[in-house]
Amino acid sequence: MARRNKIYEGKAKILYEGPEPGTLIQYFKDDAKAQNAQKSTVVEGKGVLNNRLSEFFMNGLNAIGVPTHFIRRINMREQLIRAVEMIPLEVVVRNFAAGEISQRLGIPEGTALPRPIVEFYFKDDALGDPLVSEEHIIAFGWAAQQDLDDMVALALRVNDFMSGVMMGVGIRLADFKIEIGRIWDGDYQRLVVADEISPDSCRLWDMKSPVERLDKDPFRREASNLSEAYTEIARRLGVLPSNVTHATKPTLIN
Ligand SMILES: Nc1ncnc2c1ncn2[C@@H]1O[C@H](COP(=O)(O)OP(=O)(O)OP(=O)(O)O)[C@@H](O)[C@H]1O
Numbered sequence: 001m002a003r004r005n006k007i008y009e010g011k012a013k014i015l016y017e018g019p020e021p022g023t024l025i026q027y028f029k030d031d032a033k034a035q036n037a038q039k040s041t042v043v044e045g046k047g048v049l050n051n052r053l054s055e056f057f058m059n060g061l062n063a064i065g066v067p068t069h070f071i072r073r074i075n076m077r078e079q080l081i082r083a084v085e086m087i088p089l090e091v092v093v094r095n096f097a098a099g100e101i102s103q104r105l106g107i108p109e110g111t112a113l114p115r116p117i118v119e120f121y122f123k124d125d126a127l128g129d130p131l132v133s134e135e136h137i138i139a140f141g142w143a144a145q146q147d148l149d150d151m152v153a154l155a156l157r158v159n160d161f162m163s164g165v166m167m168g169v170g171i172r173l174a175d176f177k178i179e180i181g182r183i184w185d186g187d188y189q190r191l192v193v194a195d196e197i198s199p200d201s202c203r204l205w206d207m208k209s210p211v212e213r214l215d216k217d218p219f220r221r222e223a224s225n226l227s228e229a230y231t232e233i234a235r236r237l238g239v240l241p242s243n244v245t246h247a248t249k250p251t252l253i254n
Pocket residue numbers: 008009010011012013014015024069081082083084085086123125179181194195196
């Protein structure tokens with residue numbers, strides 16, 4: 001039996017060698033982890049939904065000229081992507097205060113921010129992905145000043161797109177995280193949105209009932225109606241796979 005080459009296994013995804021040089025296969029697992037891997041559980045069907053949702057968002061971004069690593073979805077759990085050189089930063093855009101910024105700066109959760117705020121976190125699980133400044137990023141060579149300017153511009157375009165798509169289905173995009181990578185084209189590099197865009201990396205609030213969190217927050221807090229929340233997002237966006245009507249176990253219909 002043929003066996004493919006596993007390149008990396010993370011918390012939420014596995015990367016395999018792709019069919020052609022410069023490509024990878026990204027496999028979406030059902031594992032859900034929050035608070036930097038301190039809590040973990042398996043949410044049945046999460047990988048299937050995130051694969052679909054990331055496809056949906058990245059296709060949309062590609063269509064409006066925001067470059068991403070996404071090539072095409074292969075099956076329920078896998079997509080073909082371009083292999084990129086990852087920049088070791090998480091780029092966070094915040095529209096409403098929540099989580100880290102609320103705690104650190106004492107801004108009540110839900111406060112509308114005066115403008116979208118772009119933050120950088122150094123990707124290092126052992127350090128708990130600490131917030132870093134542009135000074136740190138340039139001094140330690142994680143990215144150059146030009147990269148930073150491009151990353152901010154890219155992140156803000158993703159924010160406008162994602163906010164608009166979500167608003168169309170009655171969901172407020174409080175904040176989200178993306179990861180960005182470099183693609184080399186001869187001597188020139190291009191920055192593209194990589195990794196995934198899914199409810200795992202967004203804070204989504206229902207516009208009608210702000211208490212109802214449609215993202216990982218219910219899980220971050222304690223409960224695990226995560227799969228219902230993700231199914232609801234996919235349903236509203238019309239991207240539920242036709243052969244999966246719900247993310248939980250099938251029930252008998254009399
Ligand atoms: N196009 C790409 N090319 C190369 N690497 C990628 C690409 N897209 C995503 N990655 C990397 O693949 C990994 C995906 O796995 P996963 O997100 O499960 O990791 P993780 O456990 O969250 O750990 P990490 O903190 O590295 O994200 C990440 O390290 C991500 O940076």
